[in-house]
Structures are given as structure tokens and as C-alpha cells.
Amino acid sequence: MLRIEALQPDGLSPVTLDVERGECLVVQGPSGGGKTLLLRAIADLDPCPGEALLDGESRTAMAGPEWRRRVRYVAADSGWWADRVAAHFADWTALVRQRGTLGLPAESGDWPVARLSTGERQRLALLRAVEHEPRVLLLDEPTSGLDAATRDLAEALLDTLRRSGVTLVWVTHDPDQAARVATRRMKLNEGQLEAA
Amino acid sequence: MSQYIRLDNLDLVLAAMLLLLNGGLSVALRLGLERSLIIATLRMVLQLGLVAFILRALFATVSPWLTIGVALVMMAFAGREILARQERPLTGWWSWGLGVSCMATAAGLVTVFSLATQIQPHPWYNPRFAIPLLGMVLGNTMTGIALGLDTLTASVVNDARAIEARIALGHPRLQALRAPAQRAVRSALMPTINTMAAAGIVALPGMMTGQILAGVDPIDATRYQLLIMFLIAGGTALGAFTAVVGGVFRLTDPRHRLRLDRLRAHGRRGPA
Numbered sequence: 001m002l003r004i005e006a007l008q009p010d011g012l013s014p015v016t017l018d019v020e021r022g023e024c025l026v027v028q029g030p031s032g033g034g035k036t037l038l039l040r041a042i043a044d045l046d047p048c049p050g051e052a053l054l055d056g057e058s059r060t061a062m063a064g065p066e067w068r069r070r071v072r073y074v075a076a077d078s079g080w081w082a083d084r085v086a087a088h089f090a091d092w093t094a095l096v097r098q099r100g101t102l103g104l105p106a107e108s109g110d111w112p113v114a115r116l117s118t119g120e121r122q123r124l125a126l127l128r129a130v131e132h133e134p135r136v137l138l139l140d141e142p143t144s145g146l147d148a149a150t151r152d153l154a155e156a157l158l159d160t161l162r163r164s165g166v167t168l169v170w171v172t173h174d175p176d177q178a179a180r181v182a183t184r185r186m187k188l189n190e191g192q193l194e195a196a
Numbered sequence: 197m198s199q200y201i202r203l204d205n206l207d208l209v210l211a212a213m214l215l216l217l218n219g220g221l222s223v224a225l226r227l228g229l230e231r232s233l234i235i236a237t238l239r240m241v242l243q244l245g246l247v248a249f250i251l252r253a254l255f256a257t258v259s260p261w262l263t264i265g266v267a268l269v270m271m272a273f274a275g276r277e278i279l280a281r282q283e284r285p286l287t288g289w290w291s292w293g294l295g296v297s298c299m300a301t302a303a304g305l306v307t308v309f310s311l312a313t314q315i316q317p318h319p320w321y322n323p324r325f326a327i328p329l330l331g332m333v334l335g336n337t338m339t340g341i342a343l344g345l346d347t348l349t350a351s352v353v354n355d356a357r358a359i360e361a362r363i364a365l366g367h368p369r370l371q372a373l374r375a376p377a378q379r380a381v382r383s384a385l386m387p388t389i390n391t392m393a394a395a396g397i398v399a400l401p402g403m404m405t406g407q408i409l410a411g412v413d414p415i416d417a418t419r420y421q422l423l424i425m426f427l428i429a430g431g432t433a434l435g436a437f438t439a440v441v442g443g444v445f446r447l448t449d450p451r452h453r454l455r456l457d458r459l460r461a462h463g464r465r466g467p468a
Contacts, residue, residue, distance in 0.1 A: 043364060044451055044453065045360065045363065045364065045453055045454075046453065047449070047451070047453065047455075063368075063451075063452070064363075064450075064451035064452035064453065065363075065366040065367060065368045065452050066366070068363065068364055068365070068366040069365075069366030072364065072365065072366070073364040074364075075357075075360070075361065075364065077357060078357075078361060079355075079356075079357035079358035079359070079360055079361030079362075080358055080361065081355070081358040081359075081361070081362060081375060125361075128365065129364075129365070131365075132366075
């Protein structure tokens with residue numbers, strides 16, 4: 001279970017929240033309302049007051065990288081640091097099943113990053129994030145650049161993960177998607193996170 | 197060794213006439229450089245003249261405290277120069293402090309190493325040897341550190357998305373910032389490597405030329421030049437490496453977060 005205690009990103013009221021294993025909490029709200037800041041704060045990417053615990057273990061009790069391997073943030077704009085796709089994975093060959101679910105061919109590991117389309121980047125960033133089985137995924141508009149068919153593939157992968165016990169915190173602007181994937185919905189409005 | 201031809205003030209006045217050529221060119225082609233030319237010339241004459249008298253007085257006293265004092269003043273000015281060459285300096289005193297501490301440690305160590313082993317003047321802190329040596333090592337270490345820190349901050353800002361992607365995946369900070377750090381150290385070391393590769397072919401190094409004009413045998417002058425280049429290479433490597441590593445730590449925090457908020461928003465760039 002992911003527990004958030006009085007976590008307060010810049011400009012937001014303190015957030016206290018429990019998200020159970022296998023839950024998909026969808027967070028909606030107007031642009032610029034702090035949804036990204038909230039996800040980043042949970043992943044411990046920006047300094048801010050408050051506490052976060054995973055299965056009773058406080059993040060301050062472990063190193064930052066250790067926390068982020070368990071509670072993984074997937075940015076809306078993915079970043080890439082090497083020339084080829086496979087170099088961004090610890091073991092490209094280990095993810096055959098997930099890669100197939102996302103509709104990515106085996107040779108996509110050799111693709112140059114500079115030639116990836118928006119949708120390919122987004123799916124590969126998602127694939128990269130599920131490596132080493134994180135316990136929580138913090139998803140920032142994970143399908144915004146995908147067409148309906150590939151979006152369904154991404155949703156299918158995330159649904160499989162959720163059923164296996166992964167916790168999802170999912171930010172989306174798409175009300176239909178929210179209705180499809182959410183087990184619980186909240187709204188971030190004027191710095192206040194409330195049930196929707 | 198002291199068989200050199202002295203210059204008197206009239207010689208210099210004659211040589212300074214060449215500047216009229218610059219001035220004439222500027223007027224004829226409307227370059228608008230007259231003012232800068234006059235100011236730069238006056239500054240050079242005054243600054244060098246002042247340094248000459250200070251050095252003469254310093255060399256006459258051979259005091260360890262005065263030598264250390266002059267060295268500290270040189271380092272403080274060099275620190276300001278490092279800061280002026282940063283497009284996005286670190287907030288607060290960090291760029292100056294990091295630059296000065298790394299530069300002072302590297303240039304100081306290398307200079308003392310050379311004084312203690314190769315040159316061995318009496319006493320070892322004799323300013324006639326310590327100050328020129330420190331000046332040459334310091335100038336180059338300063339350039340290396342300034343380039344290294346400037347490249348580091350520029351690359352980290354440029355690659356922020358890729359760095360944060362690595363951090364979000366759980367990579368520790370030294371791994372996440374490895375590419376910008378490598379780029380920074382490389383750009384800090386390239387000028388020294390280029391100078392070494394071109395030495396003697398493209399131009400005779402200034403110090404060696406000076407010694408030859410002062411009557412030193414070319415072989416001996418070359419030995420001195422090589423010694424200086426080795427000291428410069430070592431000092432620059434040590435200073436730039438420590439400054440870049442320090443910069444990497446300052447741009448991240450113990451939670452391994454990227455801290456771009458520790459860079460000043462609006463930088464300034466001084467004369468390069």
C-alpha cells in the first residue's frame with residue numbers, strides 16, 4: 001500500500017492519501033493545477049514537505065534511487081540519453097512479453113532514438129518503466145500521443161500489471177479513459193485534492 | 197645568462213607608435229575602436245607597470261607572508277574571472293567558492309610540488325620563483341575550471357529531461373549525470389592538449405621566447421617550457437576534475453534529485 005502523509009508540493013494544499021495494492025487511482029483536473037507536481041513529489045523528484053511510505057516503509061529510511069525503483073514516475077515527455085533504444089534498458093531481452101503487449105517489434109531495440117515517433121517514444125518509455133517490476137507506477141498522461149489502437153494496447157499492459165498487484169496513480173485529461181481504467185477517481189482543483 | 201639587451205622608455209615609445217596604425221585604421225574604416233584602443237593601451241601600461249613595481253618590491257623582501265598574500269590576491273581575482281565566465285552560475289557563493297577552492301588546491305599543490313622537487317630555490321617560497329610559476333599554472337587552471345563548470349551547467353540544463361528520466365528510473369546521481377560530467381572535463385582539458393600538440397610548430401611559447409630573448413640557451417629555455425606545460429596539464433586536470441565533481445554534487449542532493457533551482461536564472465558572461 002502506498003501511503004502519502006501531508007505531502008505538500010509547491011502551491012498545493014497538503015495531500016494525505018492511501019492507495020491500495022492493485023488500485024488504479026485516476027487524478028484529473030485543469031491544466032496547470034499541479035497534477036504533475038503531485039506525481040513528482042510522490043516519486044521524490046522535488047524537495048517538498050511531507051512523507052510517503054510503501055507497505056509501511058518510509059522513503060526517508062531508504063536512498064532516493066531505491067525509492068524510485070519501487071515508486072516509478074513516468075513523465076509525459078520522455079527523456080533519452082543514448083543513441084539506441086536498447087541502451088536505455090538494463091536487459092532489453094527480458095521484456096519480450098510486455099514488448100509484445102505494447103505492439104513493439106523485436107527489432108525496436110535497435111531503433112535510433114532520434115527517429116522515434118511520439119507514440120513509439122511513449123510506449124518505449126512505458127516499457128522502460130516496468131523493467132525490474134516497480135510496485136507503484138505514477139503515470140503522467142501515458143497515452144496522450146497514441147492512436148486508439150495502441151492506446152488500448154498500453155491500457156491492456158497497465159491493466160495486467162494492476163491485476164498482478166501493481167498500484168497505479170494515473171493522470172489523464174480524457175474522461176473516457178478515466179472511466180475505463182479507474183478503480184477510484186480524484187480531482188485536483190485549486191490546489192486541493194478531493195474525491196470525484 | 198644575464199646577457200640580455202635592456203630596453204629603455206624611448207624604445208617602448210617607438211614601438212608604441214605602431215598603435216597609431218591601429219588607430220588610423222579604425223578612423224579610416226570607421227570601426228569605432230579608437231576609444232577601446234586608447235583605454236586598453238592605457239590599462240595595459242598601467243597594470244603591467246604596477247605589477248613590475250610590486251614584483252620588484254616583493255622580490256626584494258623575500259617574505260613568506262607577503263608571498264602568500266600576493267598568491268591569495270591572485271586566486272581571488274581568478275575566482276572572479278571564473279564566475280564571470282559562467283552563463284548559468286550556481287546560486288550564492290558556490291561558483292566562486294567551488295572555483296577558488298579547486299583552483300587554489302590544484303595550482304597550489306602543483307606549484308609547491310615543482311618548487312620542492314625540480315626548482316628548489318632558497319628559500320623554497322622565494323617569490324621570484326613561486327609567484328611567476330603560480331601565475332602561469334593559475335591562469336591555465338582557471339581557464340580549465342571556468343570551461344568545465346560552464347560546460348557542466350549548460351549540459352545539465354540542456355539534458356535535464358534525459359537526466360530526470362534516469363533519476364526517475366532509480367539511477368544514482370553520478371550515473372545520471374555521467375554524460376554532462378564527461379563533456380565538462382573533456383572541454384576543460386582540450387585547450388591544454390591542443391596547446392601541447394601545437395607547441396613549437398604554430399608558435400614559440402611566450403615564456404620560452406622571453407627566456408631566449410633574455411639570453412638563456414634554447415635547450416634550457418625549452419626545458420623550462422616543458423616543465424611549465426607539465427605543471428599546467430597536471431594542475432588543470434586536478435582542478436577541473438574536482439570542480440566538475442563538486443558541481444555534480446551541488447547540482448544534485450543527497451536524495452539524488454536534480455536541483456536546477458541551484459542555478460541562477462539569469463547569467464552574465466564576462467570577457468572570454
